[in-house]
Amino acid sequence: MLTWNAEVVQYHRLRNDLAVIRLVGDGIPFAAGQSLEVTVPQNARLTRRYSPALPPSLDGKLEFHVRAVPAGWVSGSIVNETRPGDVWKLTDPKGSLAIDDSGREVVMIAGGTGLAPMRALILDLAHRATTPPPVTLYVGGRSPRDLYAADLLWILASELPWLTVIPVVDQLKDPWAPDRWNDTIRAETAEAPIFGPEHCWEGSLADVMSVQEPFGDHQVLVCGSPGMEAATVSALIGNGTPAAAIRR
Structure with missing residues (x-):
């Protein structure tokens, strides 16, 4: 399975339990609405799925909105411990959330x-x-x-x-x-x-x-x-x- 890397370039804490993280890295062939499997350096043995808040871009920009959930090892560490320079590993784009061309x-x-x-x-x-x-x-x-x-x-x-x-x-x-x-x-x-x-x-x-x-x-x-x-x-x-x- 292909794996891509992206570096955290901005971290914005918006609520006690929520942060927005922006990254730049490899171009990833996902579609708007899909999710990616994410591994962060704070918990390298665990993966979680998150959906980018931006559509794919040629310059590899990504944005994730993450809420810390109770007993959430990964989400809690992302919200509380993420810093610019962290490198995330991303893989396995999938999901059927999409808008077709029917005009409906x-x-x-x-x-x-x-x-x-x-x-x-x-x-x-x-x-x-x-x-x-x-x-x-x-x-x-x-x-x-x-x-x-x-x-x-x-x-x-x-x-x-x-x-x-x-x-x-x-x-x-x-x-x-x-x-x-x-x-x-x-x-x-x-x-x-x-x-x-x-x-x-x-x-x-x-x-x-x-x-x-x-x-x-x-x-x-x-x-x-x-x-x-x-x-x-x-x-x-x-x-x-x-x-x-x-x-x-």
């Missing part, structure tokens, strides 16, 4: 860092020669603070006329516990437009999908935690969306 409308449903492959697909669409189909992105979090890319999504929705972004949160009120990384970012970008509580729908992504009209002639893409995906797909099928229209 696209519904994207992303929970947490499941946003990463959706962002790669959106940027890939933006660079296609043909006009993209209408895309509606439902992006979910625990609270407005959990929407770690709210500023980027605002920019994308403002600049891409075919893209609609609908933030969905479990609760509209942020938890009382402080998040110093988020607090610092918000202080530095206080005047920047952003998706805030006033733009959010309240409920889980599955709740929101259960009350939508069937997506009968759409391409429906779902990405998030295993529990989020299972609940959301069940809600979609329950509202009449054909199972064959759903990719995850």
